Amino acid sequence: MYRIIDGKKISQEIKDELKEKAEAMKARGEERCLAVIQVGSDPASSVYVNNKKKACAYIGIQSLSYELPEETTEEELIDIIRELNERKDVNGILVQLPLPKHINEDRVLLAIAPEKDVDGFHPVNVGNLSIGRPGYASCTPAGVIQLLKRSDIEIEGKECVVLGRSNIVGKPMAMLLLRENGTVTVCHSRTKNLKEITKRADILVVAVGKPKFVDESYVKEGAVVIDVGIHRNDGNKLCGDVDFESVAPHTSAITPVPGGVGPMTIAMLMSNCMM
Numbered sequence: 001m002y003r004i005i006d007g008k009k010i011s012q013e014i015k016d017e018l019k020e021k022a023e024a025m026k027a028r029g030e031e032r033c034l035a036v037i038q039v040g041s042d043p044a045s046s047v048y049v050n051n052k053k054k055a056c057a058y059i060g061i062q063s064l065s066y067e068l069p070e071e072t073t074e075e076e077l078i079d080i081i082r083e084l085n086e087r088k089d090v091n092g093i094l095v096q097l098p099l100p101k102h103i104n105e106d107r108v109l110l111a112i113a114p115e116k117d118v119d120g121f122h123p124v125n126v127g128n129l130s131i132g133r134p135g136y137a138s139c140t141p142a143g144v145i146q147l148l149k150r151s152d153i154e155i156e157g158k159e160c161v162v163l164g165r166s167n168i169v170g171k172p173m174a175m176l177l178l179r180e181n182g183t184v185t186v187c188h189s190r191t192k193n194l195k196e197i198t199k200r201a202d203i204l205v206v207a208v209g210k211p212k213f214v215d216e217s218y219v220k221e222g223a224v225v226i227d228v229g230i231h232r233n234d235g236n237k238l239c240g241d242v243d244f245e246s247v248a249p250h251t252s253a254i255t256p257v258p259g260g261v262g263p264m265t266i267a268m269l270m271s272n273c274m275m
């Protein structure tokens with residue numbers, strides 16, 4: 001029988017721990033503040049940004065909200081970031097992605113002071129993660145590590161396979177699993193004999209960005225399967241990169257979509273804000 005890893009419950013535990021930490025800080029006269037910047041009004045981004053502000057309010061982190069028009073120039077955006085970099089009362093800066101096409105995402109992310117980059121996207125934080133120095137780690141893969149640890153799933157010595165190589169999930173996921181002493185393989189859409197590799201995994205993290213891409217033929221009997229994908233199917237129902245119905249009976253533990261990795265991203269953002 002397999003276990004369902006309950007990301008909703010685990011993310012709530014983390015937020016409650018952070019709320020206590022924030023209360024203790026406040027008692028010492030300290031407070032945390034996250035600046036959230038959104039350019040344009042992409043509806044999905046607006047939902048994410050609102051959820052981030054709500055999580056801040058729940059924990060007791062101040063939030064500053066910048067809702068900038070679609071026509072905002074790269075220079076204007078970078079000017080705002082530079083101001084926030086200087087502000088002593090702001091400790092976290094988050095620019096919601098994607099940005100409008102006329103703005104260069106790399107230049108914007110580079111403008112954020114690494115010590116305020118709570119998303120963990122700045123090359124300095126990416127570099128620190130890869131050489132095992134302290135810094136902010138990307139929230140979704142950090143959330144996956146917490147799901148595993150808090151479900152008492154050992155990473156050390158295990159065959160960990162990451163399917164997907166994005167800068168936000170796949171690559172930092174590999175680095176974090178390596179930091180936990182996993183034996184890590186990264187594979188992707190161009191990998192030859194993909195199933196042979198994914199079938200080696202004791203822990204398979206799927207972040208390939210294709211709905212229900214992974215079926216039972218990709219999974220070793222008894223593996224732990226973590227599904228980072230989130231898609232809406234034709235019936236407007238949410239599904240992941242993993243075909244849950246077909247895969248779950250062959251696993252020892254699996255994350256559902258929704259209610260698996262999804263809620264962990266914001267919990268880890270909040271954790272980064274409280275560091």
Ligand code: GUN
Nearest residue numbers: 094095096097098119139
């Ligand atoms: N857009 C989609 N996911 C994310 C995220 O984790 N951080 C930011 N800033 N933008 C996103």
